[in-house]
Amino acid sequence: MDEYVTVGGKKLRKGYTTGTCAAAAAKAAAYMLVNNVRLEKVHIDTPAGIRLELSVSDVLLEEGFAECSIVKDGGDDPDVTTGLRIFARAELTDDGRIVVKAGEGIGTVTLPGLKVEVGKPAINPVPMQMIKKAAAEALPEGKGVVITLRIPGGEEAAKKTYNPKLGIIGGLSIIGTRGIVEPMSEEAWKDALALELNVLRNRGHRSCVFAFGNYGEDFAINELGIKEDRIIKIGNYVGFMLDKAVECGIEKLLLVGHLGKLVKVAAGIFHTHSRVADARMEVLSAYAGLEGAAHEIIRRIYDCRTTGEAASIIDAQGLCGVYERITQNATKRCMDYTYGKVCTGTVLFHEGSRLLYMDERAKEIIGGLKRIEE
Numbered sequence: 001m002d003e004y005v006t007v008g009g010k011k012l013r014k015g016y017t018t019g020t021c022a023a024a025a026a027k028a029a030a031y032m033l034v035n036n037v038r039l040e041k042v043h044i045d046t047p048a049g050i051r052l053e054l055s056v057s058d059v060l061l062e063e064g065f066a067e068c069s070i071v072k073d074g075g076d077d078p079d080v081t082t083g084l085r086i087f088a089r090a091e092l093t094d095d096g097r098i099v100v101k102a103g104e105g106i107g108t109v110t111l112p113g114l115k116v117e118v119g120k121p122a123i124n125p126v127p128m129q130m131i132k133k134a135a136a137e138a139l140p141e142g143k144g145v146v147i148t149l150r151i152p153g154g155e156e157a158a159k160k161t162y163n164p165k166l167g168i169i170g171g172l173s174i175i176g177t178r179g180i181v182e183p184m185s186e187e188a189w190k191d192a193l194a195l196e197l198n199v200l201r202n203r204g205h206r207s208c209v210f211a212f213g214n215y216g217e218d219f220a221i222n223e224l225g226i227k228e229d230r231i232i233k234i235g236n237y238v239g240f241m242l243d244k245a246v247e248c249g250i251e252k253l254l255l256v257g258h259l260g261k262l263v264k265v266a267a268g269i270f271h272t273h274s275r276v277a278d279a280r281m282e283v284l285s286a287y288a289g290l291e292g293a294a295h296e297i298i299r300r301i302y303d304c305r306t307t308g309e310a311a312s313i314i315d316a317q318g319l320c321g322v323y324e325r326i327t328q329n330a331t332k333r334c335m336d337y338t339y340g341k342v343c344t345g346t347v348l349f350h351e352g353s354r355l356l357y358m359d360e361r362a363k364e365i366i367g368g369l370k371r372i373e374e
Helices: 018-035 125-137 154-158 186-202 214-222 238-248 259-266 280-290 295-302 307-316 321-337 360-373
Strands: 004-007 010-013 041-045 051-055 057-062 065-071 085-093 098-102 144-150 207-211 231-233 252-258 343-350 354-358
Touching (some): 018 041, 018 057, 018 065, 018 085, 018 125, 018 144, 051 065, 125 144, 186 231, 207 214, 207 238, 207 360, 214 231, 214 252, 214 343, 238 321, 252 259, 252 321, 252 360, 259 280, 259 307, 259 321, 280 295, 280 307, 280 321, 295 307, 321 354, 321 360, 343 360, 354 360
Parallel strands (some): 098 144, 207 252, 252 343
Antiparallel strands (some): 041 051, 057 065, 065 085, 085 144, 343 354
16 A cells, blocks of 8 residues: 555555455455455455555355455554455355354454453454445345455464463454554554553453563563563553553552663653653763762763663772662652552663662562462
8 A cells, every 4th residue: 555654754654454454355255246256456445544445366256155365464564464365255144144253363362351352253343343344335235244254374473463462362363443554653552562451450460560671571580580471561651551550450560671771760751762762871870979979980971872881880880879779769750650559669680681679669579479470
């Protein structure tokens, strides 16, 4: 498709969702069955207001059913589903109903907290509406249709998505509230994180771990002994996820982060992407000053380009109280942010497995997490 968005100064092409593919395939299959013709193209309206013309592939027109596929195109978004074929098979009925079934490569919901009931195929409400509406457009009055969807390769691709953590087993989800993929969409990422937290809470957990990324997750698992299913990788969205923790009723939160991220939180920065805010060296040099560092040392830290470089100076000067200040202030900032509704503890690490500091609340929360698992 020829729709674009600018992200970080780059022009990126939009794509379309699995929901749009499923709806388009359903419409094409139903139309071909009713009219006994083969289609090469199909038009589909998306909730975003964009009308698409998509190529129809793998057409099979037989007595009693028609089948076809739409090739998923995520545009310039790094989407593991891009290139997969989403099939729809249409079989007419006389009851006027439109029934949607799921086959190979489409996951099943096994945990509460999602938009789909436990035990049902992972087809979200908006895509389900799109599929039924699109199929209905191809039907004569009084006729119904059974649409069976499948995604060859979907089960393998799903292993690279959030689905395993969300309790969606056996395949991919049919998703997309707007029908269009926005490359590197911040909102899509936030929605996925909120969903993951909601699933965790609906499993009965009132405490969890926020890590900024893979390093934090690895540290929490390997060094702190915390199980992976209690950890959520929040990226840069500290404030957003703190809000969601309050909404979900999370009572205890362990924040695990490396120096480059937590130094920002200690300064009250709740979106930690460098394009939003930085101040790492300002904070580190200020804390070094509070620890009694000489003016020359403060200046050297301030002039550093990386937190690793700054940490080497802090270590050499015996200013380890800087790490305690960062940890305690990160905890305080998070507690203040949630108005004390989420009891928070912080663990600060650096360069893989080096623990710099953990506060008392962190020790209590870690102990509680381990007791629960036992």
